[in-house]
Amino acid sequence: MWKDFKKFALKGNVIDLAVAVIIGAAFGKIVTSLVNDIIMPPLGLVLGKVDFTELYINLGSKSYTSLAQAKAAGAPTINFGVFLNNIIQFLIIAFSIFIVIKQLDRFKKKEEKVKVEKKCPYCYTNISIEATRCPHCTSVLEE
Known part of the structure; x- marks a missing residue:
């Protein structure tokens, strides 16, 4: 104690x-x-x-x-x-x-807040800012 x-x-x-x-x-x-x-x-x-x-x-x-x-x-x-x-x-x-x-x-x-994520416009899941394809719905992402 x-x-x-x-x-x-x-x-x-x-x-x-x-x-x-x-x-x-x-x-x-x-x-x-x-x-x-x-x-x-x-x-x-x-x-x-x-x-x-x-x-x-x-x-x-x-x-x-x-x-x-x-x-x-x-x-x-x-x-x-x-x-x-x-x-x-x-x-x-x-x-x-x-x-x-x-x-x-x-x-x-x-x-300063560094943006590290973005939302997939198709399934609205948070994904890496660098992603070109959503790992959840496999949609191709526009940059």
Whole structure:
């Protein structure tokens, strides 16, 4: 069992996946910082000095001046500002992945398909492109 596990764990695909997860986690932290520290503050300033992380709906009976106070008091809240931040983070990550995949597709070699077969016009069987007579129905093929 140990040998099978070692064989599985040392496969290239598993190691590639582990590297991708680690890089993805680091990339997620960068995007989170980008949204929370760079994008949202100017956007909040333009929209009237709004801190999106403080936008919430209080479902409790008491009033609180901040989300932190409401959470400390254990009040039920709907944190739609945090949700908006997460949507923006998702859109940035999705767009970044889209750009990376587009670039990878651009750099891939496009393999030209070499035609190796053709259909016999009489029996519709696939035959070699070089055939002058169909091996199935023995029809003479025009070139």
